Amino acid sequence: MSQLEVGSDGLISATYGNKTVVESGQLAVVNFSNQGGLRNVGSARFAQSSQSGDPIFGVGGQSGFGTIQTGALEGSNVDITQEMTVMIRAQQQFSGSARVLQANSDMVEKLTR
Structure with missing residues (x-):
């Protein structure tokens, strides 16, 4: 494997040698009906709780889920x-x-x- 890329839609592509590209998988993006109800578990991580509701799964770029940006560092607001x-x-x-x-x-x- 010479290169690994994650697209804005979460598609993971591995390049073998110079030309062979294999799609290895796709990252899932999750949304909750009540994001304020998520339980803070520390280190900027959150977990599902009874107040947050059930997870809604999707992929990057799908309506309501945003996109995935690789190689970026989120700054403080x-x-x-x-x-x-x-x-x-x-x-x-x-x-x-x-x-x-x-x-x-x-x-x-x-x-x-």
Whole structure:
């Protein structure tokens, strides 16, 4: 075997020597009626649960299943600088609220003496 390829439809093709191409199989793609019900098992892996429903099998490129992209690395969908900015703002707002509550408590204490 000199080459192994996976197409966007999940078809696995092996090349033997220079010219002989043999289709070895096809990757299945699975969808669930309630993807939010899948159970997280860690390391970006999920498992079927009673809330997710039964798996719906298909192949890449079929309607509702997307395509398979080989040799690609999925990036994060989180912008760390934006998230840090949001966190700092929330922390400052919490601090300000705590100071207002403390000032209110101090005023009530002075009034009740």
